[in-house]
Amino acid sequence: MNKKRREVQLAGLKTSPTVAEAKAESDPAFEQECVALFASFLHVLGAPNSVGAIYGLLFASPEPLCFAEIVAKLGMSKGSVSQGLAFLRQSGAVKTVNRGPMDGGRREYFEPELGLRRLASGLIKEKIQPLAKETKGAVARLKQHAQNSRGGRSDFQMDRIKQLEIWHKQLGRVLPVVRTMLNIPRQ
Numbered sequence: 157m158n159k160k161r162r163e164v165q166l167a168g169l170k171t172s173p174t175v176a177e178a179k180a181e182s183d184p185a186f187e188q189e190c191v192a193l194f195a196s197f198l199h200v201l202g203a204p205n206s207v208g209a210i211y212g213l214l215f216a217s218p219e220p221l222c223f224a225e226i227v228a229k230l231g232m233s234k235g236s237v238s239q240g241l242a243f244l245r246q247s248g249a250v251k252t253v254n255r256g257p258m259d260g261g262r263r264e265y266f267e268p269e270l271g272l273r274r275l276a277s278g279l280i281k282e283k284i285q286p287l288a289k290e291t292k293g294a295v296a297r298l299k300q301h302a303q304n305s306r307g308g309r310s311d312f313q314m315d316r317i318k319q320l321e322i323w324h325k326q327l328g329r330v331l332p333v334v335r336t337m338l339n340i341p342r343q
Contacts, residue, residue, distance in 0.1 A: 182217060187229070190216035202283055203243070206232055210240040211249055211268060220253045220265035241266065247278030280331065288327055295320050 194212030195205040209230055214221060221229070227237050244250040250266045269275060295317060302313035 187213055187216040191230070201279065202287075204240070206230075206236045207240045207243050210237060211244055214250055214266055214268040215270075217267075220267040222263040222265050224263075226266070243282070247282040248274045249278055276334065280334070284327075284331065288324065288331070291320070291324050291327075295324065 191209045191212035194215060195208035198208030198211065199205050209232070210226060213226060213229055223234075223237060223241070226232075226241070227234055230237070232240075241250065244266075245252070249269050251269055252264050253267050254265070269278075298313070298317050298320070302310050302317060305313055
């Protein structure tokens with residue numbers, strides 16, 4: 157086989173990406189589906205859509221992304237991305253990785269935490285525990301209001317308050333079970 161013919165064959169082989177190149181390429185349709193899925197899922201759990209969108213984008217990305225890439229891909233304000241990343245970092249849902257000499261170490265890059273235990277632990281710590289504490293105070297304020305209420309509403313209001321107390325107790329029973337199932341230490 158002559159040299160020219162071999163070069164043509166090799167050039168033809170380069171048209172399909174290597175495994176590493178294919179891994180590094182993002183798939184916009186896949187990204188969009190993940191962004192929508194996690195935005196909806198985390199919204200149900202009380203997190204802003206922007207938080208879910210950021211996590212979804214990182215989840216769909218084959219490579220860690222920097223702040224500017226997240227802003228550009230999601231079309232969000234820098235403030236929304238900054239707040240979303242802060243929440244996700246605090247809750248342990250994303251981690252910062254070092255990309256090393258690729259950019260001289262000037263940028264932080266983010267990737268998603270994929271462990272369910274870590275995600276659930278962060279969600280419990282950042283959302284559910286504060287809500288449980290807040291509920292106790294709210295129920296006490298509602299009781300005070302119901303006791304001061306006039307016009308026969310007090311009985312109705314006290315019935316609803318009893319229901320809230322039942323839910324609060326049930327939440328208190330469920331959290332330890334979830335922690336045990338996911339092997340999350342009590343904080």
